[in-house]
Amino acid sequence: MNDKLLLVDDEQGLLDMLKYLLTKEGFQHIQLATNAKEALRYVNEWPYDLIVLDIMLPDMDGFELCRRLREMTKVPILFLSAKTMDIDKIMGLTIGADDYITKPFNPLEVVARIKAQLRRQELAKEGTVHAIDVYAFDTFQLYKQEGRLVVQGQEISCPAKEFELLKFLCEHPNQIFSTQHLYEQIWGQNSYGDENTVMVHVRRLRQKIEADPNNPTLIVNMRGLGYKLAAKKKESMK
Template sequence: MNDIFDCRLLIVDDEPELRKMVNEILHREGFMKIISAANCKEARQLFAHEKPDAVILDVSLPDGDGFSLLREFRTMSAVPVLFLSARDEDENRLLGLGLGADDYITKPFLPRELTLRLRAVLNRAYFPVIFRRTEKPIFRLGEALIDLNSSTVTTKDNQLTLTAKEFALLEKLYENRGNIVTGDSLCRAAWGDDLYGYENTLMVHIRRLREKIEPEPSFPHYLITVRGLGYKLTEVEDK
């Protein structure tokens, strides 16, 4: 893979016209490796056999729902997942992001919005992490060993993979370890300069990050909230 346009994309939506439209939008942008599924069964088969680099996923599907499908995907892979859904309620958006989706776009959408968000997610997911030019740090938070080269968190019982957003947040916190990082700075690291509407989303991703790096996520010891100011990564042991 030389650039994001080499990525294989899986579109999962039960509406044939929407699948066709998204396919055409992505083709015009330069993405040529596109496969599609109309339901959960087809999506599972394609995900297992075709190994897509990213998934564009609807919530409402005829034989299940996108949230459950994302849970299944996350047991197998940390590839980027973008929800593209008519469900625009905040609770659905936060649920999707809380389950590990990298972005959530509501229908109707602007074609340019879709392509910009997809490109941003793919760049963050692959080129800074997998195709990096310099070594990323390896450090400990208590018993957890964090390797930003492989984007993994290893404990005595398990090895977990960071999603692209979790990686971006943790890298920013590590770069400023021991110091407070504002919410705006973290949002900018994970979502770019368009910060509007990501405050609640940030909280969801911080919670999920704590579930991977903290022994007791409900009582965080290493990733601390500094009320009214931001977050701080403490007691970092560099390797």
Template structure:
């Protein structure tokens, strides 16, 4: 399996501990490295906000809320694949799940291997869409910055900023996700295509160099901000 898929973060939410452990075991055997679990809706929402998963598997019926409610919260900020697990197999339930933004609906009881296959299909589709977006060459203007993707050129207030390749990729990704928190893991996975392990200091060094080139006062950054415990964001006020 492609390393880029193996490194994707998967959130599984179900109040049945045995089912959670089964799915985690099967996915781990298939090579997935980053699997997170929750047994109720509140913990699931906290995990979603903290880890920025690449795919979520949600049980419909949970002790404190329905999986539909979690999906609605996810869809406010993210387009990651969402798969529902449910003992309800009625057509109306499946339609409701798909209508609020789910990508797939799996009825219990199910084959764990079928779940793994559906997870792989959804992740490949999601990665292809995002890669197409990142590879779409264009001129991007978000004042005071301008980026010419064809030339890999960045300007601030009309003046060229000399960035090294990884600095450029990081800044372009931040600009396309302005005002959103980006974790170090996402920089590694989605921008560099590397496994996060061992890259913590490297990301910090690149952020520092970006600030030195972009900020008027790097020690008091206006644009590239650190969000403690979560990552970084490029803050740009909308005009």
């Protein structure tokens, strides 16, 4: 795993134990810090993907350290603390921590929670990647938020369902979808033999984006399987 972790605790034995377990789970980049000063220096020098933080540190209260870290990074922060009062948990989560685990704890649970936070962060990143405004291909661009289709530099009128169908294909380039699946995705109901509706809309889209609608190279019919947008996607624009 390429995720970079920072573990902050004044108990060296606990740090060594967590590092050992995380290493066994495949984590390769683990930095240890036994006080707030070290933690701040490391975060200032390196980009981490997750921070595990104790509250009782020798040189600074962990809550204050969390506040300072939040000014430097948005990565998940997990508190490990002997403070078990609800008010402490609420405080930790309020100032910016993403999770709060009380001592004594099951080390495997800590590892599981670290993985869960990293997985959640990765999903969030993927969501950001897919939340684009413009789908750009070699011959056309689809402006999602503006509802515009531009082909070879010229804006083309595109009715709502045609636009939605093309947008769906743009979101999944080079993937094959049956006419039934496309109908259910765009019209929001079971097809009941309405695949012809999809065929008509595909034909209209081909007339708009294909150089030769009678010999399509973009919206391709895969015989017996369905349709796919056979287009090379350019760098997406947000």
